[in-house]
Amino acid sequence: MIPLQLTLKNFLSYRDATLNFRGLHTACICGANGAGKSSLLEAITWAVWGKSRAATEDDVINGGAKSVRVDFDFSCNGQTYRVIRSRTRGRSSTLEFQVETKAGSFRSITAKGLRATQEEVVSCLKLDYDTFTNSAYLRQGRADEFMLRRPSDRKQVLADLLKLDRYEELSGKAKDTAKEYKGKIEQLKKSLEPLAVELTKRAEIATELVELKQELIQLQEEQEQSRKNLEELRAIDYQRQTWSKQLAIQQTQHQNLTQDCDRLVQDINSLQKQLTAVTNLIEQEAEIVSGYNQFIAWQTQENELSGKFAIHQEAQQEKRQLEKELEQQKNDLNLQIDRIQTRLEGIEQQEQDNLKVLAKTKDVESALVKIQTSRQQLEELDRLQQYISPLIKQKNELETLINREEAMLSAKLEQLHNSAQKLAETIDKVPEQRHQLLTVDAQIEELNKKRVYQTRVKEKGTERRDFQTKLQENQRIYERQIYELQQKVQMLDNPDAVCPLCDRSLDEHHRHQVVDKTQKKQQEIEEQIWVIREQLSTCDREIQLLIAEYHEISREISPYDSLQQQYGQLEAQLLATEELYDRLQTTQTEKDNLELSLRNGNYAVELQTEIKRIEGELQTLNYDEKTHALVRGEVNNLRWAEIKQAKIEDAKKRQAKLDRQKPELIKEINDLQTSLEKLHINSPIQQQIDGIDRQIEDLGYDRIVHQNLLNSLRESQNWQFKYQELQKAQQDYPQIRARLIELEGLLEARSQEKQKIQAQLQDHLQQQANIIDRRQEIEVLEREIYQRRQQLDELISRSGRLQQSISQIDNLKIHHQDTEKQLKEDEKQYRIYQELTQAFGKNGIQALTIENILPQLEAETNQILARLTGNQFHVQFLTQKATKGTSKKKTKLIDTLDIVIADASGTRAYETYSGGEAFRINFSVRLALAKLLAQRSGTSLQMLIVDEGFGTQDAEGCNRLVGAINAIASDFACILTVTHMPQFKEAFQTRIEIYKGDRGSTLQVSN
Structure with a gap:
């Protein structure tokens, strides 16, 4: 990566600044402490990797x-890129990644999302933030980090810088995999032991199976011979059973004919009695007709009296109403009259x-x-029904089964309908889910951002603590140096003092020169201590802020686990609903098929066919259930009629009782009426009653005459019944006569057939006596066959079990072979992963x-150190050293990383070198490490930033x-290079001057 231009807007102490790196090869960034020198470099790391020394992202x-x-x-690699990172306070950052085109403009190659774009940037540079800060960016206070470590820890520091921890992870994974294979090997070995024991049993089982098959063949031969003998005996017994069946049939026929003859004799006797009764009734025709005519005349007279009775009843009702008005004067008397009258009316x-x-006596007798x-x-039809009932029952059962099948299909259709409805309702909830x-997911993503930011806060806190520790260590070093310088000054105050370096005597001039130089150096160290103390105070405040912010973020991301669980549940529900669409389609198809089957009747086809067969058989029997x-x-x-007959008998008994009670009640009523007449002779109501009485008298209705007429009608009603019987007898006489002749002819035919069957029966009985009964022999032979069959079944069962055992052993053999192959493969894999564990371990690839x-x-390091010291120093790295063992004759080599430093006087400890010498050694090692780290990251180290304090160096x-x-x-x-020392910045032709004023930090490039 070669920097070309850096533009800052509102970054840390900078409001608006631009730094053009074109034409800059070696330059010094200089300025006062706190002017913003390091902030300029932090802007590069923040733009490219989004990381800086700020506690939170908003702090930049x-x-x-x-x-x-x-x-x-x-x-980078001959191509020009532009990274634009921006952030608004309280919001997330944005990252834009662009590449320069041939036309000189920039084209966006930003990926989808901040993280993906960041990965594109790192992939392009082949350099992550940690590698950059440990290679191209030599930050302040970290020059002696490698050298100050103990020899035993330097390898770990070097491993961390080289990112060898990934091999440690691979070693752990290989070790875990080896443990898994070791467990599998032990398990396979344990499973092989019982398999080997089972395989040894095969020969014994095979021998037993051969013996069993021989015994089975012998028994089968004996069984076959017994079966042939049984078939011969059954053929003889079958003939006997045939004669027995024929004899039974003839006996049944003879018995049926006997019963028919007896029934015909009874029917003939019954008809003869009926014929005699009908004949007697016809002979009384004249007497019956005369009595019937008299009954009709009385009936006509009774109808006239019934009309007068109705009028009489109305008058009586009016009279009773008037009497009721009179009875109000004498309540007791009226109540008695009413009660008796009610009883009379009831009678x-x-x-x-x-x-x-x-009146229904004759009809009852006819019924x-x-x-x-x-x-x-009905008896005839019941006998026919006994034969047909099983068929009808079977038909009904089949209809029940068909109806049940239809009901089951309907229920299943309803169930499918409900299932489809529920599935549809569940699917309707999918958009909401x-x-x-x-x-x-959005909430989790927001919390993930906060967790990432929390991790960054934690890393920043750790970095600040490390930086605090280093500052404290440097403070102790500077305090020790001040103490040493104070001792030197005290020694130089002595007039006879000698040079602390060469032990030569000092004259006054040289003594003052050494004292001035020592005091000047002491002053510089005190300035450094004040700077360190200020940095420690600032660092402590930053750590406290980071801790508070870390706790606040922890509180904000506390719902993270519950949201993750809720997300998993919702995701599982959505995954489950993907199957609901197929289930809904399947359910709908099955429901349509069921509806079609129910609509067309395509179900229980065999049952419907059986019902049609039974209906045909019922039709053949010509049985009409209707x-x-x-x-x-x-x-x-x-x-x-039977019920009415009983009621008629009861009515006769009740009427006789009523005939006894009625005169007594009438007498009581007359007495009461006489009493009432005496009490109410002159009243208007009585006069009305008298008028009604005269009306009744004029009517001429005589209840006794009416009653006698009714009695006469009842007595002569028998003539009506006899007249009806006479008519029926005249109608039935020819039918009874014809039926009697028919039954007598049928009786004669049945008697002849009975005699014929009886003769055949005697013949069959004689033939059956000549047939030998072999049933006992058949039973004995069947028992033998049955017992032998049980033996055969047992032998076959044992043979099957033995064959199954052999088959299982053969399968176990295959399983044993597969297990051995698997064991060899697992042992091979175990050895491989053991070797990988060692190879990836600290003594393997990492050490190599x-x-x-x-x-x-x-x-x-020596090449750089030679340039810095004029070939006065040489560094050697030793990875092993010899130590004495328990025995004086034996030595032991241990791993270490000692750094041996040699100068013109020989080798000596690192701690004995002065600050300037130690810094040159540290700088050489650090710069050499930087170049190596850049090479291992897959890119060349084209940029170097040195942000170190050079105060330990003298002019030379x-x-x-x-x-x-x-x-x-x-x-x-x-x-x-970054420095605040004037004499150091003058050594560079190009300087980047940093100034800080009221409007923030500004920069100026000067040559």
Whole structure:
């Protein structure tokens, strides 16, 4: 990276400044302490990598401004680039990355997002911030960092600078993988032991299986012979069973014929009785007709009396109303009359009810005859139903199964409909869940930025603490140097003092010269101590601010874990909903197919076919279930006759009881009426009652006559029944006669058939007696076959188990071989990862890298150191040293990184060199490390920034340092040095003067 131009706007102490690096090769950035020298360099690191010494990102903004912007043009690999980084207070930073075109303008190559653009910049430079600060940027206070470490720690520092920790991570991963393979190896070895034991059992099982097969063949032969004998005996027994079945059939036929003959005899006897009764009834025709005519005449007379009875009843009602008015005067008497009258009316009503019941006597008797006939027909149909019922039951069961299948399909259709509806509702919630996910993701992204910023704050705090520690260490060094200088001054105050360097006597002139030089150096160190103290105070304030800011950010990012958990849940829900679309499509297709099947009846096809077959068989039997139901209904409908017959008998008993009660009640009413007449002879109501009585008298209605007429009607009602029976007898006589002749002919035919069957039955009984019964032999043979079958099943089962065991052992053998192969492979991988663990470890590639780089580092350091010291110093790096063991004869080599420094007087410890000498050594080592780090990062070190204090150098040391910088200038495209010492800045032709005033820092380039 070669700087071309730097433009600052509101960055730290700068309001508006531009520095053009074109034409600058070696330049000195000079100015007073706090003028803004280091800020100029910090602007470069902030623009390119977004990092600076500021505690927070907003701290880089000038105190009086709201935003900051830094433009940095640089050349890399022959191409010109521009980085523009800006930030508004309280907002995030923006980064623009551009490349120069052939036309001289800049084209944006900014990636999507700040992080991606930053990666593009680093990829272009092949240089990250840590490598830059440890190579091209030699920051103040870090020149002696490497040299002040203990020899045992220098290797670690060098490893950190070379970024060898990635090999340590690889070593840890290889070690973990090796442990995994070791565990797998132990597990595989344990699993191989039982497999080997099982494989040894195969020969024993194979021998047992051969013996078992021989025994099985022998038993099968015996079983086959027994089966043949059984078939012969079953053939003989089958003939016997055939004769037995034929005999049973003939016996059943004979029994049925006997029952038919008996039933026909009973039917003939019944018909003969009916015929006799009908004949007797026809012979009484004249008497019945005469009695029936008398009944009709009485019935006509009774109708006339019924009309008068109605009028009489109305008059009686009016009379009772008037009597009720009179009864109000005598409540007790009226209540008695009403109660008795009510009882009388109840009796009359009961008489009427009884008359209605008794009027249906003839109809009941006719219905009883019909129910008997219907019951006979019902018995015939019931016998036919007993044969058909299983078919009907099977049909009903099939219909039930079909209906159940239809119901199941309907329920499944409903379930699919509900599932589809629920899936659709769940899918409708996806946009809301996605919106929630995006919201949570935005919150997490914001918190991630804060976490990154918190990490930066922590790193900045650590850096400030390290810088504080180094300042304190430098302060102690300077205080020790002041103490040494004070001792020198005290020694020089003695007139006989000698030179502290060469031990020669000093004259007055030289003594004053040495004292002046020592006091001047003491003053410079005191100035450095005051600078360090000021820096320590500033550093302490910055650390306190960083701690407070770190805690504040920690409080702000506390919801991070809960948001991560919520994000995971929402993401899992969205992933789960991706399957819902396929499930919804499948459910909808299945629902459509079910609806089509239900609509077309394409279900339970076999059951529907079976129902059609049963319906055909029922049609062949010519059984009409409706006729059966009608007959059964007719029987049920005629049962009322039996109930009415019982009611008629009850009505006769009730009427006899009423006939006894009615005269007594009438007498009581007459007595009460007489009493009422005596009480109310002259009242107007009584006169009305008298008028009603005269009206009743004029009506001429005689209740007794009416009652006698009704009794006569009841007595003669029998003639009506007999007349109906006579008509029915005249109708039934020809049918009964014809039916009797038919049954007598049928009886004769059945008797002849019965005699024929009986003769055949005797013949079959004689033939059956000649057949030998072999059933006992068959049972014995079947038991033998069954027992042998059990033995065969047991042997076959054992054979199967043995064959399965052999098959399992064969599979175990394959598994054993696979396991051995896997064991060898895992052992191979285990060895490989063990070697990788060692190779990536500190004694492997890391040690080898350091061993390889140290000669180059040593040569580069000595080359630079020779330029700085006039070939007076030489540095040597030792990686091992010998130590004595427990035995005096044995020595032991240990790893270390000692730095041996030799001068004209020989080798001596680093701590014994003066400040100027130590700085030249530190500078040489640091500069050599910088060049090596740049080479290892894949880029050449074209820029060098030296921000170090050169106060330890005397005039000759400064000249040598400047000479060394000029000597190595050809290796770099641009070298910038930072100092506040006037004598040092004069050594450079090009100077960048930094001034700080009321409007902030300004710069000026002078030659």
